[in-house]
Amino acid sequence: MRSWSAPDIVPLPGTGGPLRIHDTATGRIRTTTPGSTAGMYACGITPYDAAHLGHAFTYLAFDLVNRVWRDAGHDVNYVQNTTDIDDPLLERAEATGVDWRDLAHREIDVFREDMAALSIIPPTSYVGVVESVDLISELAVRIRETGAAYEIDGDLYFSAEAATRFGQISNLDREEMLELFGQRGGDPQRAEKKDPLDWLLWRAERPGEPSWDSPLGRGRPGWHIECSAIALDRLGPSFDINGGGSDLIFPHHEMGAAETRCATGQANAHNHLHVGMVGLNGEKMSKSLGNLVFVSKLRQQGVDPAVIRLAMLSHHYRSPWEWTDAELPAATERAERWRAATALGSGPDAAPVLAAVRAALAEDLDSPAALAAVDAWATTALAEGGTDAGAPGLVGTTVDTLLGVKL
Structure with a gap:
C-alpha cells in the first residue's frame, strides 16, 4: 500500500543520545537498545471515518521516536498497518450506502494527506489487511498447528488457556479483561467458546460479507492477528517498540503478543509504548461517541499544520488531555x-537549546520540556538579541528536525 510523502530531515551537528521510553508491560522507563536499524510497529487506523486529533497525537508520538532514533544514528524500519476490512468499516459502509472498498480508500487518502501536512515521517512499510490476507491466514494455520486454536462452525479461536504469560502487557485481572474485551470488539458472550476470553483468529464466510480463500476455508481475518502477522513479516519477532493508543493495550496488544509467542516462542517486542487518549468536553475523543476534532477540517479552516503539531507537542504523549x-x-x-526569533540576524548561543531538546526527547519523549527550552531561547533572543549569527538557523533546524515543526 502506498504511504505518503516524507518531510525533509536536515542532519544536526553531533548525535543524540539513546532513547528511553515508558514500557507498558513493566511500568518502568527503559533504555531502548536497537542495533544499526531500529524496528517499530504502530497500529494504524480503521478507515471508516477521517483521522481525528486522537489519531494524530498517537502517530506524533511514534514520529518523535523515529526522529530521536535517526538523530542518534539509527536507521528506522517503521511498520504501520491499516485495518481496511473489519466490522466497523462494513457497518459504516452499509449505513451510508457506500461500497466498503471505496469508503476505505477515501478515508485512507485523507489520512495520508493529514500525516504529510503534519510532517509525520511515513512508515517504511504501510500495509493493509486486504493485501495481507494470505499472510494472516498462514499465521493462523501455524497457531492452529501448535494446538492453541480450535474451531466453532468454521470460526477459528485462540484458546486463552494456551497463551503463555497472558496478561504480561496489560497487567489486568480476569474480571477487568472480560469487561474490556466486551467493550472493545470481543465476543465474551458466545456460549460455544471454551473460555469467554478466547479470541477470533479467522472468521468463516457469512452471507453478504467480503471473504477470501484460505487454508482455513473462505473467510476473513480476526482483528488482533492482522498486526501480529504483518509485524512478523516486516520486522520479525523481538523488535524494539510496539504500540499505539492506550485503548489498544487490552485486548489488542495483549492478544497479539500471545499470538506471536505461540507461533515463534519469542516476544513480539522488547518495549510497548502507549499514547494517552485525547478528550473533548469531558469524554475520550472517539468515533463511537462522535465527539471528534478532525485534522482535515482544521486544515480546511486554514489552521497552519505546524500550529496543530505544536498544540499536540505541548502535551506529554503518555498523559490523557482535553x-x-x-x-x-x-x-x-x-x-x-x-x-x-529565528528570523533575526543573530541570537544567543543555540548549542544549549539543541542539547536541551535532545535530552528532553530522549527521556521518554518529553516534548513539553523541549518546547520550554525553545521558548526560553526565543524570549531571550527577542528581548536581548545576541551575537551568534548562526544561532537562529540552528534553532530553526533543531525545531524542524527533532520536533517536526516547520518555521
Whole structure:
C-alpha cells in the first residue's frame, strides 16, 4: 500500500543520545537498545471515518521516536498497518450506502494527506489487511498447528488457556479483561467458546460479507492477528517498540503478543509504548461517541499544520488531555514567537537549546520540556538579541528536525 510523502530531515551537528521510553508491560522507563536499524510497529487506523486529533497525537508520538532514533544514528524500519476490512468499516459502509472498498480508500487518502501536512515521517512499510490476507491466514494455520486454536462452525479461536504469560502487557485481572474485551470488539458472550476470553483468529464466510480463500476455508481475518502477522513479516519477532493508543493495550496488544509467542516462542517486542487518549468536553475523543476534532477540517479552516503539531507537542504523549478552544491560540502565539526569533540576524548561543531538546526527547519523549527550552531561547533572543549569527538557523533546524515543526 502506498504511504505518503516524507518531510525533509536536515542532519544536526553531533548525535543524540539513546532513547528511553515508558514500557507498558513493566511500568518502568527503559533504555531502548536497537542495533544499526531500529524496528517499530504502530497500529494504524480503521478507515471508516477521517483521522481525528486522537489519531494524530498517537502517530506524533511514534514520529518523535523515529526522529530521536535517526538523530542518534539509527536507521528506522517503521511498520504501520491499516485495518481496511473489519466490522466497523462494513457497518459504516452499509449505513451510508457506500461500497466498503471505496469508503476505505477515501478515508485512507485523507489520512495520508493529514500525516504529510503534519510532517509525520511515513512508515517504511504501510500495509493493509486486504493485501495481507494470505499472510494472516498462514499465521493462523501455524497457531492452529501448535494446538492453541480450535474451531466453532468454521470460526477459528485462540484458546486463552494456551497463551503463555497472558496478561504480561496489560497487567489486568480476569474480571477487568472480560469487561474490556466486551467493550472493545470481543465476543465474551458466545456460549460455544471454551473460555469467554478466547479470541477470533479467522472468521468463516457469512452471507453478504467480503471473504477470501484460505487454508482455513473462505473467510476473513480476526482483528488482533492482522498486526501480529504483518509485524512478523516486516520486522520479525523481538523488535524494539510496539504500540499505539492506550485503548489498544487490552485486548489488542495483549492478544497479539500471545499470538506471536505461540507461533515463534519469542516476544513480539522488547518495549510497548502507549499514547494517552485525547478528550473533548469531558469524554475520550472517539468515533463511537462522535465527539471528534478532525485534522482535515482544521486544515480546511486554514489552521497552519505546524500550529496543530505544536498544540499536540505541548502535551506529554503518555498523559490523557482535553482539547479546548485555548489550544490553537496558544500554539499560534508560540509559533509566531519562534518564527520572529529565528528570523533575526543573530541570537544567543543555540548549542544549549539543541542539547536541551535532545535530552528532553530522549527521556521518554518529553516534548513539553523541549518546547520550554525553545521558548526560553526565543524570549531571550527577542528581548536581548545576541551575537551568534548562526544561532537562529540552528534553532530553526533543531525545531524542524527533532520536533517536526516547520518555521
